[in-house]
Amino acid sequence: MDSLSLIELFLSALRFAAPLILAAVAGLYSERSGVIQIALEGFMLFGAFVGATSAHILGDGVAGLFMASGFGMIVGMFYGVLVLKLKADQIVAGTAINMLAWGGIPVVSKMLFDVTSNTPALEASERLPNWVPIVVALTVVAVTYVLIQKTSFGLWLTVAGEKPEALRAAGVSPAGVRWIALMISGGVAALGGALLSISLASSYTRNMTAGRGFMALAALILGKWKPIPACIACLLFGVCEVAQLKLQGVMIPGFGVVPVQLVQILPYAITMFLLAGVVGESRAPAKLGQS
Amino acid sequence: MLYRLLISCLGFAISMQAIAGEFNVALILDKAGKDDQSFNASAYRGIQRAEKELGIKFKTIEVKDAASSESMLRALAGKKYDLMIAVGFSHAGAVKKVAPSFAQKRFVIIDSEVKEPNVTSVMFAEHEGAYLVGAMAAMASKKASVGFIGGMDIPLIRRFAMGYEAGVRAVAPKAKVQVAYIGVTGDAFSNPPKAKELALLQNAQGADVIFHAAGASGAGLFDAAEDKKFFAIGVDSNQNGVKPGRVLTSMVKAVDVAVYESIKAAKNQQLPGGTTVNHGFATGGIDMAIDANNKSLLTPEMLKKANEIKAGITSGKIKVPDYYVLKK
Incomplete structure (x- = not known):
């Protein structure tokens, strides 16, 4: 660890993990209520684009976060229309949202800025310092934990995904709970995407989420659909990423230089290893995908 | 009825183009797309210049993954396009497969080498x-x-x-x-x-x-x-x-220069097939940028x-x- 302190490396891991944590929590709301959520990648991309665009136009990073989150809620409701109102297959509808983000954003971007690939770079004053994602992510996890453990909405959310008939018997509409869950899901995932473009980078770049939405889904499963364990799983991915950066090109006596490919499979290898036994059975909400 | 009319109009337009002796070029970019401010953007500048100075017609295609570039190339070569320029190493496999089936059409691959009589490879040092x-x-x-x-x-x-x-x-x-x-x-x-x-x-x-x-x-x-x-x-x-x-x-x-030069050569029927063009300092294909932004550095x-x-x-x-x- 020559000139680098462990704290610095840990902060770097936290920065890597922050957008993942938000996406995983977003997935948690949706999946706990019984709706499969594979559109996290799409929500994040929408958030990254809307966030960077509004931060650029309004000249304020915080405003960008709010706009992104608001737009994410709208996309979340659109997903709700597809799967709750029109009863579309959730995997297909989720994939459709992802494709809409991959294909639709470049079109809008072309209309606004005449380039398909990125939004104009944000000035240093419009960007948010890079501790912001960490604080936002940890706050959202804490709020979610309290919400799920201590409030009646948290209970409804869980019951909507496990035994919706019980919820109905108690006079609460499972569909109503799911609508709210999807809205929160869209807003939180978009927030994660916006932090990526406003704080961790300085503009939206095409497909800049680079698979983070899917990694978040893996973290959610690894964390057994619970906020704190899912957050820890994301942190683990963050640590792997940093370890991976740190290990590249390092000489190990008797082995030679560590090949990049070997180092880069670390996060995936660890997920498989942990899921295969160490964390025990990870059980999805009973009614997941049947709403 | 309307449909038939449309079809015949379209057919007429295409035959008109053929008579005018138009030169059609297809530019196949990779995933990053023409606005990547880097490699693909440079290729796009080259073809825009060719449109302005040589009066060619062109179409740009962005391919999402290497698997779809083969079907894309095949479709373009089967149409009116005379020259297909594939930008990026990821298209090499597709060009190698498609080029032999269209012997009368010309292909250019940038950043990779494909040995076929109607393919010109452009490499940079x-x-x-x-x-x-x-x-x-x-x-x-x-x-x-x-x-x-x-x-x-x-x-x-x-x-x-x-x-x-x-x-x-x-x-x-x-x-x-x-x-x-x-x-x-x-x-x-x-x-x-x-x-x-x-x-x-x-x-x-x-x-x-x-x-x-x-x-x-x-x-x-x-x-x-x-x-x-x-x-x-x-x-x-x-x-x-x-x-x-x-x-x-x-x-x-200078991908832009390479694209422009190969279109110019192909239009004049002088594009050497089956060869590799190497660009370096001598050809100006590789250089170090010096401008007002970094002069003082x-x-x-x-x-x-x-x-x-x-x-x-x-x-x-x-x-x-x-x-x-x-x-x-």
């Missing part, structure tokens, strides 16, 4: 350009410590890395060179946040000049350079203006050294290690 900017990096570094950030870990990017390291060592034999790659998939070229973390890490470990060959991910390096006040070096297009004062220089790859000694290196490489006095040759 990236390792020589990287050697030059490596020497500049070593001269600009106050701590004798520099970095390199590659996009996807592929031979093309390793070629950059190897040339860069050799260039650094030529000036400062004991300098520390950190080399890192963003990933092992195409996503590595569109991941600025990770490039930024890599750059911050390399900077924290002493590197005060960092070169990238990572396409759109490079934006992350430029941000880090601005935050931590170190120098970045751009790639492919002239990126000196991205963060004026923080970009030492850019290793420019380059000292007279650096400019002198740059000219020496260019002359040395052109005359063969300086031999730059080439990953393609060494790993064959």
Whole structure:
């Protein structure tokens, strides 16, 4: 660890993990209520684009976060229309949202800025310092934990995904709970995407989420659909990423230089290893995908 | 009825074009797309210039993955297009498969070599350009410590890395060179946040000049350079203006010139098939960008050294290690 302190490396891991944590929590709301959520990648991309665009136009990073989150809620409701109102297959509808983000954003971007690939770079004053994602992510996890453990909405959310008939018997509409869950899901995932473009980078770049939405889904499963364990799983991915950066090109006596490919499979290898036994059975909400 | 009318109109329009002797070019870009401000953008500039100066007609296609480039190429070659220009190594397999079925059509592949009688391969001496900017990096570094950030870990990017390291060592034999790659998939070229973390890490470990060959991910390096006040070096297009004062220089790859020249040659029926055109300092295909944004950053000694290196490489006095040759 020559000139680098462990704290610095840990902060770097936290920065890597922050957008993942938000996406995983977003997935948690949706999946706990019984709706499969594979559109996290799409929500994040929408958030990254809307966030960077509004931060650029309004000249304020915080405003960008709010706009992104608001737009994410709208996309979340659109997903709700597809799967709750029109009863579309959730995997297909989720994939459709992802494709809409991959294909639709470049079109809008072309209309606004005449380039398909990125939004104009944000000035240093419009960007948010890079501790912001960490604080936002940890706050959202804490709020979610309290919400799920201590409030009646948290209970409804869980019951909507496990035994919706019980919820109905108690006079609460499972569909109503799911609508709210999807809205929160869209807003939180978009927030994660916006932090990526406003704080961790300085503009939206095409497909800049680079698979983070899917990694978040893996973290959610690894964390057994619970906020704190899912957050820890994301942190683990963050640590792997940093370890991976740190290990590249390092000489190990008797082995030679560590090949990049070997180092880069670390996060995936660890997920498989942990899921295969160490964390025990990870059980999805009973009614997941049947709403 | 209306449908038939439309079809006949369309048929008429196409035959009119054929009579006018139009020259149609298809430009097949890779995933990053024509606005990547780097490699693909340069190719697009070339074809725009050809449209203006040579009066050709063109169509641009962005291919999402290597698998779809074959069907795309086949469809284009089966239509009116006379010349297909595939930009990027990822199309090499598709060109090799499709070109033999369209013997009367011409193909150009950039950044890779395909040996077919109707294919012209265009290669750039990236390792020589990287050697030059490596020497500049070593001269600009106050701590004798520099970095390199590659996009996807592929031979093309390793070629950059190897040339860069050799260039650094030529000036400062004991300098520390950190080399890192963003990933092992195409996503590595569109991941600025990770490039930024890599750059911050390399900077924290002493590197005060960092070169990238990572396409759109490079934006992350430029941000880090601005935050931590170190120098970045751009790639492919002239990126000196991205963060004026923080970009030492850019290793420019004149893909635009190569695209323009091959269209011009093909239009005059003079495009040599089955050959490989090599671009380097001698042809102007590879160079180091000097403009108003970085003039004050380059000292007279650096400019002198740059000219020496260019002359040395052109005359063969300086031999730059080439990953393609060494790993064959």
